[in-house]
Amino acid sequence: MSLIATTVVRAAEGEGFTAPGPSSFEYPPIGGSTSVDVLGLSIDLAVTKPMLQLVLAAVLVFGFFYAAARKGAMVPGKLQYVGEEAYGFVRNSIARDIIGSHDFARFVPYLFALFFFILFNNFMGSIPGINFPTFSRSGMVYGLAALSWVIYNAVGIKKHGFVGYFKLQSVPSGVKGPILALLIPLEFLSNIVVRPVTLALRLFANMLAGHLLIILFAVGGEYLLLEMSAAYAPVGILAWIMFIAISFLELLVQFLQAYVFVLLNAMYIQGALADEH
């Protein structure tokens, strides 16, 4: 306790350690900003590093699977084998298992592209030289969540009709009487309103928190080791061990979040297509 207290006091005295916060995630526009006024709103046309990463991830996903599928050999080589396994993973254990074998096929391209786009973007948090998970900027995720919201609602409306779809999503089956007055708004809220919000926030907050933790242990360990007296050095080394351990944990989280995002997408599509709730 006293150690923490003295550290806080020293930091307050202005000895120089500033803890990483949300401001560590703000990148300046590359090559200065150029803003344009549209209807009184100033819109910045400049490009930032996370935006470039999105494009890079799209190019990498396309390039990898194009190279893997180009030959189309009956007996796959190493690259084609990896590509086939990756495709099979999304197709069989996400799309087919969740949506069901009747109409999963038309959603496979979307789920497949989504999974690898998110995965490549997340892994950028652990690639040396880039070191920034794209989706720790919340704006990037809102686009994906909005896209999946539109898709699962459109699929449901197309299958059940407008009224039928909202009845399916907000009236739980097997419930009768006055309890419906309580359940219908709740179900509607959780299925239509909260879903895209949690979908976006889950990915964003996981990437943000994980990256923040990595920065904290890396920068804090360096500060304890190099800037403070020798008595703090063991704590600094401990912080760096934690930094390495959490980096490996992050690799798992990066994969898991891409998986969960696509799995939930598949579940929402399945829920929209289902005949009975």
Place this chain on the structure above:
Amino acid sequence: MNMIGYGLAAIGPGVGIGLIFAAYINGVARQPEAQGRLQSIAILGFALAEALAIIGIALAFVL
């Protein structure tokens, strides 16, 4: 202060996620062929429990 609050708030979802996966592991151990069905239910429950923690971290930054 709000970080301490968030730490306290994360206890609930933490316990919840632990219970969900404990039940999932139990279920798979008793009935290995049900893994496919149980997995999707477990991930859905995990996502719902985790949503609470995520709303918490969003509020911790905003408030």
